[in-house]
């Protein structure tokens with residue numbers, strides 16, 4: 001029986017999941033998404049081309065492997081159509097090798113309006129969502145009102161109209177405008193387009209692949225600190241971004257899980273509102289943002305930047321059972337005289353070494369360990385033997401703190417700028 005490997009973000013998203021999934025894909029027969037939706041923006045670069053994927057797994061660029069959108073995903077047909085068409089025009093026709101779970105839920109145009117309406121109603125305490133209707137779509141799923149991919153067919157219009165009517169009442173109650181004429185037109189075009197793809201009972205299919213000994217890689221979206229249960233609630237997304245999410249989002253047993261790849265940046269970023277203990281508001285933070293091109297791939301928003309947070313990372317490693325660490329964007333720190341890593345928090349005048357429940361309510365001051373910067377351009381290095389000793393010391397400290405080996409280091413956005421340790 002094959003094992004299913006899971007790659008997931010350990011921070012607040014945008015760690016570089018898309019790039020590494022693409023790098024690892026040649027070793028796998030099947031790549032799957034198991035949660036999230038078009039709030040994700042996964043960037044890949046190779047042969048001088050750049051692609052940003054939102055709902056489609058990042059495994060599609062490799063030959064003829066199979067890609068699956070699992071039941072835990074929420075899908076907007078209009079955005080899916082745009083994404084698949086743009087890939088088709090780049091020479092990647094996915095109709096034969098991208099399967100969609102019948103149980104994946106659909107994001108309706110009114111979900112996007114509700115997302116905006118709830119944010120407006122929250123005022124200053126808004127989450128800063130991506131505006132893609134994620135929260136309202138998952139709310140409908142959990143409250144047993146959702147519309148699923150498998151519903152596309154008989155009585156679909158009836159189900160759609162019923163859900164839309166319910167949403168419109170809610171939007172009216174919130175005193176928010178609702179003009180969805182154009183969005184609705186595109187949405188139905190998207191629904192038609194989706195019919196070109198195979199709708200599958202993905203839980204059966206994935207378990208069949210496991211029994212056949214196929215290699216399967218699951219691609220997480222968002223990051224552990226955005227998990228609806230374990231992240232910095234309420235400043236989180238609405239799905240389980242953690243390893244367990246791969247089980248519920250695909251219908252596989254925890255016993256099927258093999259390696260858990262935990263991916264993080266050599267520093268830390270966050271987009272949207274919510275606590276970020278190591279956030280920098282100074283020149284150093286600006287330099288990280290500029291050198292790392294830290295602007296959201298979905299919304300274009302400037303990402304908040306700060307030093308690596310080993311307290312939060314330790315928490316993420318624990319929850320996910322990470323077996324291999326992947327460190328991204330190490331090159332961004334190449335110019336710094338000093339590099340810092342947060343090893344504890346100060347809260348209520350006391351030093352703590354765990355990620356606290358009160359993270360949104362209390363003032364948290366990071367306690368740092370400082371490292372001498374390596375001050376060397378690492379972006380063209382091709383093996384760990386070339387690493388400056390200051391950089392090696394930084395990695396070794398992280399490994400020792402997290403208790404898991406760093407297995408891969410990324411030194412630039414391109415596929416080639418990847419070093420296996």
Ligand code: GDP
Nearest residue numbers: 014015016017018041042043329410411412413
């Ligand atoms: P994802 O959502 O986790 O897939 O990450 P995003 O694609 O949203 O953001 C990661 C960004 O960093 C993208 O623009 C990547 O092209 C870029 N990137 C990935 N790895 C590296 C790296 O090692 N160095 C640099 N400088 N950029 C990287």
Ligand code: IMO
Nearest residue numbers: 013014039040041128129130221222237271272
């Ligand atoms: P990838 O997969 C970074 C953030 C939003 C907001 C919060 C809730 O590219 O790493 P939502 O639209 O999900 O209801 O927004 O979560 N967020 C992300 N931040 N990367 C992502 O995805 C994100 N997806 C959602 O900014 O703070």
Ligand code: MG
Nearest residue numbers: 014041042297
């Ligand atoms: Mg992203």
